[in-house]
Each structure stands twice: as structure tokens, then as C-alpha cells.
Amino acid sequence: MKFLTITIDYLPMPGGVARYIDTFCEAFGSSMHVVADIGDVQTSVCDKTFSVEYRQFMQQKWPRWMGAVHELAKRDVDLIFTHHVLPLGIACLMNKRRTNTEYVVVLHGMDFDLATRNMWKRWITRQVLREARAVVTNTHALAQRVERFVHVEPLVVHPQPYVQAAKSISSNTFSIVSVGRLVERKGIQRVLNALTLIPHLHDQLHYSILGGDGPFKQELERMIIDLGMEDLVTLTVDPTDEQIQYAYKTSQLFVLPTVTTALDREGFGIVYHEAAQFGIPSIASNIPGVDEAVINGQTGILVNSDQELIDAMTTLFHNEELRKTLGDNAREHVRTSRAMIEDLKQNLGL
Incomplete structure (x- = not known):
């Protein structure tokens, strides 16, 4: 099977979400391909078990996510993952209705808060989550909130460490x-x-x-x-x-x-x-x-x-x-x- 992660937050951008996405994709190995639009952030060659492609797909004019719709339409994959319920979840939803390609939405906490702050966002967020093949949250606490909001039971995947473990060094201090x-x-x-x-x-x-x-x-x-x-x-x-x-x-x-x-x-x-x-x-x-x-x-x-x-x-x-x-x-x-x-x-x- 071929999997695609479309994202606007990825390494080398700082922060936990970028690192969560990286370790999440690592679990799918060579079956995963990442397409990342991280703007003007300086990128480098990635040494990963999966492939990473940096490209600007977000439109400059509103709705910016329409560029992601065009990007997804060009991809022949079996399942799409997005870690941005808004705006990329909308692109995944539209792509599914056009191509029948299923998608998974992964939520991190603050993104869900922002996606439910007004009536319009709550309405479209419910559509995105209801039509997803699965909804994933990074904590059980967030899973409970999502279930109350949309009556969909999320799966939980805790973030995994990015920095690799090593033997500790003793010190007198x-x-x-x-x-x-x-x-x-x-x-x-x-x-x-x-x-x-x-x-x-x-x-x-x-x-x-x-x-x-x-x-x-x-x-x-x-x-x-x-x-x-x-x-x-x-x-x-x-x-x-x-x-x-x-x-x-x-x-x-x-x-x-x-x-x-x-x-x-x-x-x-x-x-x-x-x-x-x-x-x-x-x-x-x-x-x-x-x-x-x-x-x-x-x-x-x-x-x-x-x-x-x-x-x-x-x-x-x-x-x-x-x-x-x-x-x-x-x-x-x-x-x-x-x-x-x-x-x-x-x-x-x-």
C-alpha cells in the first residue's frame, strides 16, 4: 500500500508537532511519502526510511488550502494522513469526494481548540472528522473531548521520543x-x-x-x-x-x-x-x-x-x-x- 502525509508543519521546523509527525511516519517505513509545505524554512536532505518532498502547494490567495486539493488530486495513493484538521482536513475531504481516497486526521490539542472556536469552523470540522476513515489523537484526554464533539471514537497514539536514548553519564553535580x-x-x-x-x-x-x-x-x-x-x-x-x-x-x-x-x-x-x-x-x-x-x-x-x-x-x-x-x-x-x-x-x- 502507498500512504501519503500532507503537512504544513515538518522538520526542520521546531516544535513537538513537527517531531510527532516525523516519528509517526517512521512507523510506516518506505510505504509512507511526506509532502511538506513549510514556506521559507531552510530544508536539507532527509535520511529517513520514508521519502520526504518539500514543495509549496498552499495558495497565496484565499482559500489557501485549495492548493492542497490540487496537490492531492495528482497523487495516486491508498490512504492520506493529515495532522491539520483545518485547513488540510478540508482538502482531504474534498479529495475524498472527488477520488474516493480515504484519509486519517491526527489531532494534537491546540489545533482542535482552534478548529472549534466559531460556528463555521465547528461545522466544517465535524464534516472533516465524520468522513475520515479514522481520527487519531495524541492523548486520551483529547480523545474524550473529540468524541463528545463529533460522536466519533478516536484512536490514541502518544508522541514518541525524537532524541535517541543513550547510556547516562554519572556526575557529582x-x-x-x-x-x-x-x-x-x-x-x-x-x-x-x-x-x-x-x-x-x-x-x-x-x-x-x-x-x-x-x-x-x-x-x-x-x-x-x-x-x-x-x-x-x-x-x-x-x-x-x-x-x-x-x-x-x-x-x-x-x-x-x-x-x-x-x-x-x-x-x-x-x-x-x-x-x-x-x-x-x-x-x-x-x-x-x-x-x-x-x-x-x-x-x-x-x-x-x-x-x-x-x-x-x-x-x-x-x-x-x-x-x-x-x-x-x-x-x-x-x-x-x-x-x-x-x-x-x-x-x-x-
Whole structure:
């Protein structure tokens, strides 16, 4: 069978969605072909088990997705995947009505929120989801919301780690790490503020922040200076995969207490699973979706407030046995979640 993924978000673009799409497609091997319109982002040759084609198919004028309709009409495939219910889901729907080519819609969280914010979007989103061969969500929490919205039962496939696991490196310094784009909602500023309240531990720990350049970078740089943490904190902007991997290898605790805003929120958090591969427990915010990446009391600790964040960091700093138990459980949690994509393929009869 021949599969096609059509997308407007793909590597080397930053962010969890681009990486989710990549690992998702990897599961289909050479049967998958990706067509990506990522605008002016600099691309490079991809070394993948599947093929990737970068081309501009979105129209400059409205409706921009009509260009995707023309692109799909040229493709002779058995099944189409899209990770953008709007606008590419509309193109998949129109293509199905013209060519009978079935499609699968994968939802990530914020995309579903945006697709249901007004009457017109809710109407067309329901059409797209109802006519899909399958609807996939990245969390069970999102699956429940989608089912209530459209009375279709989604299949769930958790995001898989992008950075490959490697053997950890021991260190005399207690290393805390955060990985995520430098935006306010990642909650890195909460970690910096928490560190100011545990000064008695500063000579025994180091905090590494690795993130793609974002609008909050200058604020974080300012905070590090204003709080007098230049020797305690390292900020690496636009890190390579090798730098991220090394940070995981040398760390004992992953902390990313994300913040929900009206315009954005964490849907799942691939980075929690990446850290888990290295046997690192996580501290995260207690919000739907994230609570599937980090299982409270089993693979890490979920927090509801800044004080709980401080308490969790302090507890895991002092309790090596608990860190190891949570870390071992986290590694196993990631291993078992890999079966989800195979369950999806079986449900689709592939």
C-alpha cells in the first residue's frame, strides 16, 4: 500500500508537532511519502526510511488550502494522513469526494481548540472528522473531548521520543534540565523562581535550559542575570540533537511546569518521554494530556502550584531511591507506549 502525509508543519521546523509527525511516519517505513509545505524554512536532505518532498502547494490567495486539493488530486495513493484538521482536513475531504481516497486526521490539542472556536469552523470540522476513515489523537484526554464533539471514537497514539536514548553519564553535580521552545507557556521562569527559594542547594546543583529561539528568550536571559544565577544556570539556544542528548545523559531530573494560556497550552509533551528514555523522572504541571506523559507518583510528580514545584524539586533532590524508582518506571512507560502506533495500523487493517 502507498500512504501519503500532507503537512504544513515538518522538520526542520521546531516544535513537538513537527517531531510527532516525523516519528509517526517512521512507523510506516518506505510505504509512507511526506509532502511538506513549510514556506521559507531552510530544508536539507532527509535520511529517513520514508521519502520526504518539500514543495509549496498552499495558495497565496484565499482559500489557501485549495492548493492542497490540487496537490492531492495528482497523487495516486491508498490512504492520506493529515495532522491539520483545518485547513488540510478540508482538502482531504474534498479529495475524498472527488477520488474516493480515504484519509486519517491526527489531532494534537491546540489545533482542535482552534478548529472549534466559531460556528463555521465547528461545522466544517465535524464534516472533516465524520468522513475520515479514522481520527487519531495524541492523548486520551483529547480523545474524550473529540468524541463528545463529533460522536466519533478516536484512536490514541502518544508522541514518541525524537532524541535517541543513550547510556547516562554519572556526575557529582545534581543536574536539572528543561527542554522546550523559549516561550512563556513552557514555565521555565517558574523553575528559575523556584531555585531562588532553595539557595542552600545551589552549590550542589546545576540547571540547564535548552530551547529553540522564541519570544521569551530575552526575558529568561534577563531573569538569570537579575537573579544572580549566571554560574548556576546554562541557557543553550537552538541546541542540536546531540546537545539535547548529552543534557539528558548527564541529568538526574527533568522539570517543565508548563502554563496554560488562552492562546496556547501543552498537548502532551514529547520531551517528558525523551527524558524518560534516559531513566529521568519528570516534574510537570497537573493538566490533561501532560498527565499521560507523566504519571503522577509513578514516573514523576505533577504539581498544581509554585510551592508544590519547590517541594517536588526538593524531595527528588534529596531522595535518590525515589528518583531511581520513578525513572525506571518512566523508561518502561515509554517502552509500552510504542505499541500504540502498531495498534493503530492494526485497527486500520494495514
